[in-house]
Amino acid sequence: MKYLILTFTFFFININFSQEKKIFFESPKNVYYISSDLHIHSVFSDGAVWPTIRVDEALRDSIDLISLTEHLEYQSHLSDIPHNNRNRSFQIAGGYVQNRPIAVVHGTEITKPMPPGHFNAIFIEDANKFFDKKKEPLSFIDGIKEANNQGAFVFWNHPMWEANRIDGIAKLDPIHKEVIDKKLLHGIEVVNFDTFSEEAMKIALENELTMMGTSDVHILIEWDFNIEKESYHRPITFIMSKNQTIKSIRDALFNGDTFIWYRDLIIGKSNNLKQVIENNLEVVSKGYGYRDRKVDILQVELINKSVAPISLNYIGQYTFHNDYKFIELEPKSSKIIYIKTKKVKEKVNLEFEILNYVVAPKTNLKTIKTITIE
């Protein structure tokens, strides 16, 4: 068994980017935004599809990194698909990857009633070790300790789930505080499937937990998320990694270097979103003039390089010639605005609030763009 696991993990040390991949967001030169979905089920717990389908779905969605996080404690297909080896789903998906531009990392979902609820452990080595000698699942504390012993990144799943919290409000119970204090818990889902929790975001910020967003898909991804049928893309966590190795990606997760693309929202820590907007919103001067007239009105092009919209609220002193302060930039688009700067200037600062970039509950990212006029 050990031999098999080692063989499989060996293949996924680097993500193979040799094939064409979709660029969701531009990143700085030495940073890679690894697109990930680290909460997925297959028939090896309560999902409806075979593990290889998850790999194919992720490839279609240009996802770089997935983990099949089967419930340890909830196995609805066990009588039809008996399996003593809880690593099977990872082995099947991992063995199927071959030279495709995707990595599968080993994970599992520790599934307890609330409190404490459900927890994903990612980068585990052996899911069978989450059971005692009688083949019973370990207690929550022993399970989360085992995950940490295996070097796993552990995050709290759907703390806002209405089946667990009748009011949908994520909050900490003493058991959660205990695992945070003991540094056994490293992240929290602020987005799960079709829910976004500002309360979970507050917990993340106050306790230095990494923000995560996942699909938690059980049926076909297309049935839950299909942009052509006017539902949204799956939630994607972008891991801001120094390179494409699994080590660097894991380090970034532990460091809190993530942002989440959920519906039209970009969610994450302020510093992380600052980097995203710096690299994806470009503001270029086209000089003074309006139509054919040489007047003291500045023409500026706003460019959105990302796959998500950028909803701007201009909060500076100027007024525009055509637009009000709200400016919507569609994905991968540009727009010309005319700024009445009163005097002709060599440099103009434009201050914006980005209405769909969320950095804390009820708080949007602010940014200043400096334009040099030639």
Ligand SMILES: [Zn+2]
């Ligand atoms: Zn769950």
Ligand SMILES: [Zn+2]
């Ligand atoms: Zn789940």
